[in-house]
Amino acid sequence: MKVTYNWLKDFVDIRVAADVLVDKLTMAGLTVEGLEKHSGDFIFEIEVTSNRPDWLSVIGVAREVAAVTGKKLKFSKSSFPRKLKSAVSKGLTLEIESKFDCPLYIASVITGNSVQASPDWLKKKLELVGCRSINNIVDVTNFLLFEEGQPMHAFDLEKLRGGKIEVRRARQNEKLVTIDGVERLLNSEDLVIADAEKAVALAGVMGGKDTEVSSGTKNILLETAVFNPMLIRRTRQRLGIGSEAAYRFERSVDRYNSKAVALRAVKFIEELSGGVCVLEKSFGESAPKKRTVTLSCGHLEGFLGTGIAQDKIKNILVSLGFKVGKNSRDGFLVEIPTYRQDVLKEIDLIEEVARIYGFEKIPSTLAAIQPQVSIYTIRDFTSELKNILIGLGLNEVVTYSLVDKRLLEGLGVPSSGQLEILNPLSQEQGVLRPSLIPGLLKCLAHNLNQQQEYVKIFEAAKGYFDSGKPEPQEELRLAVALCGVQSWLLPQGLIKDELGMLHLKGMLEEVFSRFGIKDYGFSSDLSEGKIKIMIKGENIGLIYNPQKKALDFVEIKNKQVAVLELSLEKLFAQICREKKFVALEKYPAISRDVSFVIKEEVLAEEVLNAIRSRNIVLLKELKISDSYKGKQIAPGFKALTISCLYRSPERTLTEEEISPAQAIVCAVLSERFAAKIR
């Protein structure tokens, strides 16, 4: 909202420069976002928070200026006319359908006006706060809207049919052309002002085109009313209309000030247009009920952490327009002015005192926080996991939780169970992701485009899905994606390492080992082309190469990509944090390698399991230490080398003890798998 320095000076004797005032107001909670020098005046752009509708007026801001500069407001309400002399209330029918929708309505009929341009001082005042001057009637209503915060509307009386004003809900599909020339289609959620025949204004939001005051207008009906904020808000939102009037009604207008504003308006219009008020009719006028809140200075001190002198507390509240009486040794009985509907509880008064007193004068203390002992949480596990993964050379990425449905489709993610956004910004962010892989693929594509030779990334975040339960489900997941060739320049030359699924397996094994997970395995599902990650017989995730279709969708071309995705909740459930020391072996181990040629389709795991199943006592470790496919090996075959590690806890083994064991290994290879030992 805009307000000017000179307009404020109509109400307060300001003795500080505009920029100083900016700081004072901002530090009291009335944020001044901009200060602009303009034709001998200063325009303040202020941010009015939704709890302070009273600040949506020059007088409201002036009240605050008075409080922060220690001055008194210059005007008093009694200087404005209290009563209308000549008006009568016959000859107009006023019908209010619901007191809930429209608690107050004052109609003033002013006849014999001469509609013309406003005087320059009025034009300038309005223009400085961003309001275009229209004519002397409309300008008066706008002037009072800005000065008092009370929106008003003037109708051309001759255009109102049947001598009637009715405030009612719109009929279903009732139409109204508003002042901006747009035809609005209304329904029973909208509140309208109607004459005897049809709607003539969208109550509190915008007037109607048909009945607006124009240069030919002689007689007017001036509306000063208060409408239900919620109705105004809904209509304004549904029809997408922003108006100064709606903005104020939505935040609530002080209905006990409306009559005084109506009288000011009438007097002002009479002065400017030469008209005479001949009739006034109102609905819902009432005197305000006195409202009080008690404030205990002890509570205030306990709550803020500092004591403030009772005199000071009283002065602050009085400067803000509260009436303050003493009600005990420690407390005040505070009468709340009608424009402060936001002040309901003692805490509201404490806030008022604190912000004017100055937050900066309240000391800083350190709360005596009672530490809560927390057990190891998923967050701790996740943090540990991330540290392991970066040690394995993976970079952490953060990708959007909202993804493109088409990408999921391209990846073959079933569309059932997906959670769609009702109001997405675009189709690209239309679905909550059930899988983290789409985001990682987009990251891969971006980085490959930047000529990265290889990309190794992971994300540990949530996947979302509908499991048929009433509430949507979230699951913490881990996804890893690898692509490209990592090379190592060693003294003996360049070693190239094409990243793939076995790298993912190796990383997982390291993770399992660090988390004390032993009973795991990997089983290939050849039909799906995916590898299942199993812990204690439970499938916790998959390792696979995304299909070409998916890679095409993110424009990864001619590259092999390997990905892994698993449920971290299932993984963390298997963590074994107990670590038991195993005594170090005293006697040296002896390693024997055996190289052989075997049919290509025989899996390494099968071979190792067959040897293990023979339970050779001295054989402590068994691993594939080399593999080769190439020119020297016949097609359909591969060469493997197995390293066998023999060890005894009691003595150094001799060749004689190892030979029989090694013979069993060779026998398994040649008899079970028809391998040719090399």
Added chain:
Amino acid sequence: MPGVDIDSIKAAAGQEINSASSLEELEQLRVKYLGRKGVLSDLTGMIPGLAKEDRAAFGQQANALKNLLTSLFAEKQASLGQGTPLAGEAMPDIGMPGIVQDLGRLHPITQTINEICAIFIRMGFIVVEGPEVETEYNNFTGLNIPLDHPSRDAFDTFYLKPKDNYSERFLLRSQTSPVQIRQMKAAKPPLALVAPGRVYRPDAVDASHSFMFHQIEGVVVDKGIRFSDLKGILEVLAKNLFGKDVRTRFRPHFFPFTEPSAEVDVSCIICNGKGCSVCGRKGWLEVLGSGMIHPNVFENVGYDPKVFTGFAFGMGVERIAMLKFGINDIRLFCENDLRFLKQF
């Protein structure tokens, strides 16, 4: 022993080593005795040709000689006064790239969250998390934000498509504050916690806006928690995060869930408060929202506001990371360019 006198080799070698006068000379001797085609290598080469019963004894002698000569060479090398390595381990060309495992990095958002959480953990806070898909109650009503009220305008929100007309409405949390409601409903005071996480708002993406970003929420509730405690704790945070010389400023503001509410500014870390383009010439940077928890919120979670008081605060992680690292575009965080990630 056939034709070889190990003792005389030992004696000759000992003398030659002893009289060597330079490292070069010593190196030549080392090659002569211990090199690949040296005397010792010849000796071991003889073993297979020996009678079976002599092999072991000869082998042991040759080995003993090798050990002796190795230590003589080492002593002599040391006495020649320089610890230069022997040839074969020649000095590398140190201009060549070092050989190292390529370690990964944590995302700058994770690093920032970790840093902030660590500050609070040191003060006795615990770290918790909450769901991102939330109810209207936890995101709005419970936090004293009525459904049809202008105070909701600050919180544009993504909603999920309802399964049918009768099902409850779910939304993506527009702030981390719903964690307050969940934690307070789940436990009785005292409470001191921080809750980091993703939040969502339907803002069009540009250099300073994103529809998804991160916040950290903090809550302290106990008997006798004061506004001065809020100031103290957040000053500790600011100094830890931005440096011990940073100044803080508490500006009254309005949030529906706290009263009094304060926005917290720190003196601009770029210009030290003098005024620059980053702080919009103000000298101050807004980094936190905070306030004393509103009694209505306490009532909503079943705490007695006459017994307990507390404060809450929230901050945008991207905003803090951008200030700390000098990042000028919020989109970089979710683009995940390795050239960006490798800088932190």
